[in-house]
Amino acid sequence: MKQLSGLLLTTALALPLAGTAQAVEIEYWQYHFAERVEAMDQLIARFQDENPDITVKHTTFPYAQYQAKVAAAVPAGEGPDVVQLYYGWLRDYNKAGLLAPLPADEFDPATIDAEFFPIVQSMKVDGAYYGLPTAVRTMAMFYNKDLLAEVGYDPETPPTTLDEVVEATQKIVKRDEAGNLLVAGITAAPVSQDAHWWREVLVRQFGGQSYSEDYRTVTYNSPEGAAALQAISQFFTDLDVVDYGFMDEAQASFAAGKAGFLMDGSFRIGAVSRVEGLNWGVAPLPTHNGIEGNYSSYWLNGISSQTTGEELAAAQKFLKFITSPDSMQLWLDVVGELPARPSVAMTDANASHPVYGPFIAGLAHAHATDFVNEAAQRQIWLDMIDMIDVGGMSVEEALAASAEAEQALIDRYYAE
Amino acid sequence: MKHLYNRLSFQQKKAYWAWLFLAVPILFFAAVRFYPTINAAMISFTDWNLLTEGKWVGLANYERMFTDKVFWKVFANTFLYLIVGLPVSLTLAFVVAYYLDQVRFMHGFIRSLYFIPYLTTAVAMAWVWRWGYQPAPMGVINQILSSIGMPQQPFLRSPNQALYAVLAPAIWAGLGFQVIIFMAGLRAIPETYYEAARIDGIGKLATLWEITLPLLRPTLVFIVVLTSIGLLRIFDQVYNMTVDGQGGPLNATRPLVLNIYNTAFKDFDMGYATAQTMVLFLVLLIITLIQLRLMRSK
Structure with missing residues (x-):
């Protein structure tokens, strides 16, 4: 049964790839929350302008089904290339080997330690990061x-x-x-x-x-x-x-x-x-x-361990893009979730903002429950x-x- | 091949074709019914969270069930839905059908009014009821209660009332269907029996008891079976009328089906979920066998 579906899958994948060597399509998954979907659509549009050879397919599911969908699809190799996960789920996903560690040459752990809020460090396992957030919440x-x-x-x-x-x-x-x-x-x-x-x-x-x-x-x-x-x-x-x-x-x-x-x-x-x-x-x-x-929490973006080759390179590029300072500012403006980099969050404009200010100030004494x-x-x-x-x-x-x-x-x- | 076929006798050829045609539904059932059932039975002996490979744990899931207070609570809830819901809905539906049958004025219109809830999406209906149960001034039911000088009720917020508050819309939604079936049953009883009863001067109650109900038996059995299965599988109403679809407060409304769903897709404990499914399967099997026996005795 497994061999058969594997064969079918390979055939199905091979067919569309045969004619188009350059264009790469990667898939991004998150749960449905109107503002987050809108923000991600805007980010994808920008990313595709910068990288015309990469298309990003954006798929969302209702929150109630999201975890089950990801859990069923990724091991079956049908899942997304870049996936958004709640920080509290990471342990289960790592145990199952569903996420690939981010390569140190592209995502230097020391740089991440220095440039992101310290709560992000719980995504570091054995010296390698397994995901990065665009935003944190307080x-x-x-x-x-x-x-x-x-x-x-x-x-x-x-x-x-x-x-x-x-x-x-x-x-x-x-x-x-x-x-x-x-x-x-x-x-x-x-x-x-x-x-x-x-x-x-x-x-x-x-x-x-x-x-x-x-x-x-x-x-x-x-x-x-x-x-x-x-x-x-x-x-x-x-x-x-x-x-x-x-x-x-x-x-x-x-x-x-x-x-x-x-x-x-x-x-x-x-x-x-x-x-x-x-x-x-x-x-x-x-x-x-x-x-x-x-209290603070966040959703991180990770790369599936099933993603390889051209898709992997594209996925890494995309992950880098959505965790860049500019993307974080856009996410803040559209969704209201706080940038995961202090350099973006702590700007004078953001910190003294009548709405964002109190949330950003809260980051200084926030705890994240390890569920x-x-x-x-x-x-x-x-x-x-x-x-x-x-x-x-x-x-x-x-x-x-x-x-x-x-x-x-x-x-x-x-x-x- | 053709040679072989030609040498078969007529009876053998008949059997050959019978099996050939039977093979289609058998294969279908094997693929979509038997295989998943057997697979589920196997999973119930494992510890599997969907992500990693399952681990064989023998009877551990079944042992856990016996000491799990929540499991027994939802098991009792499931039967409470049946024991309360079945007689109430049947009586209501019969009374409505019995009198509606005698109404000539706007008969079709009234009948369709009863049927509309059955056509309505359970999710939308559940949410309307959920809001209706809110305390006044938000909730219309408590609004009515307090306007006629009765005390407000907590309904969905009370561990004692919540199950009945969830059951009410389920019964209401199914009523239209039951009424239609009952009316069809009533219409099928020949008018001559009633004429004979009138000539003999038999009272209304005796006519109902001696003629209508016994002749309605096949209809009754049909409705009882369908309603029982529906109530034992109650899900939509509970999922949509309780907080987070958890069957609260304090598991007061959670049926077994919802508990299985939560165990599987909220806790990702597939082994324990399938173990509970096997228990539900056995219960449904026993009930079906009892009902088959009762039907045969006639």
Whole structure:
């Protein structure tokens, strides 16, 4: 069976190549996110202008199916030449040998170390890089200027500490006489970045740490972790400034002008700015106990280990192009994701930008969670909130149950 | 070759052609049914994440299933969908069909109204219901409840109500189809039986019990089988009405099929996913055998 399909494949590949020796086509895959698709289309157009002999085929899939598609296609040799992956997936892909290391003469590791933000170094295995990001992401606090002004705040100086945010949410929240929520003080919904905010920011601000340094041991089941969980769950429990799940998605209630604050990633900028009539601003994530914190993550571009010959050279050229300073600036302008090179990110124009500024400042104290299974670990967080909200469990009980489940998940991964 | 064929007897030639024609569907079934089934059974004994080569782990996946609380929860959910959904949808559909059968005024129009939900995309419908269940003032159902002075309900946010909240649109969507089948069944009962019953002065309830229902038996069996299979495979509604398509809150609505899907394509644990599939396969096989036996006893 394998030989047969291999034979068919070779024949199929050989036929179109027979007549066209110069023109090379490479395929690029990413998941579908309107702004990212648009940015990549613009980058491809520029790249093809510079390299008329190379065509880049751009293919996207819905996020929910993306990982499965890549996982099924690459080993079968049907996949892309250049592929975009979430940083948390790299370990699995490397274990399977799906990505080729970037050659040191074209992508000098020392230069990359020097020119990219340090979080990118987790893509370096045994001295060789396996992928490079165009952009990195951090979080910041989106706030609704009109709602703040209504309750007597100066919309240009939003709260900066967690306690101040809590106080503001209590003033902003609006319910009708029957108790129905009309305007939420802050968003609280399953579809949000709250898990990251809690794991890497709040827990640290309360003096704890969610995981051991190597991310193999869950350490949030502690008094500090409980205090941090209380800090985030109080919004829909004790304080009642929001109903958990209000309008299904955190960004939906904020975009509708029905929530005072939204803690979200830089990738949300594009969507929020397109909402007409929404008067919004961005500020750094609130501090607590004088500690600043942030969460960062990124998608990297890697080259498939199945790519060889002319395609490989073209793929390397393309990877170099999409991680160049100019491409990063374009990505920032179109998508709102931050350049992965400090030299591009930290320009005066970007750093003092009213929207990008707070996100870029967040890079200085950002942590990236080292996931074994991002989706499953996120589900454990969602279940933990459900246990508190509708499962009748206390913060401590929910925390203990989740820590146990997540530890079991991590142990199962490393047991292999 | 031709020589050989000519020497066959008439019976042998008949058998030859029968097998030749049978070979087409047999090959088809072997390729698209039996091969994947056997393959899945093999995978269920391995630890395979799609990316690397699978590793033989014997019965480990099945052992894990027995201690997996989530598995038993979704197993129970699956049957809850069936045990609640089947009688409710059948009763509703029969009552509607029974009375609709007697309505002459705008009969066709009313019948098509019942049928429209069946034609609607499950995904779109699920999302409309999902929003309808929101708390007031967003959700129309809670809006109605509070306007008539009833307390609002959490619906999809409650581990106790969520399963029924997901089941409701599934039943509603299937109703039109069941009504049509029931009506066809009702129409097939000869009018002379009812005339005889009227002449003998038998009451309405007795007529229903003694004549209509027994004669409707083949229709009933058909609907029961189809509805059971549909409910045991419920997926679209759960996937679209719960957060991230996870069948929450706290796995309250997750059916086995969704659990298999998640295990395979979210956790990339193909071995464990196929082990659960084998269990679902056995369950469906047993139910089908029971139903076949019940049908034969008549």
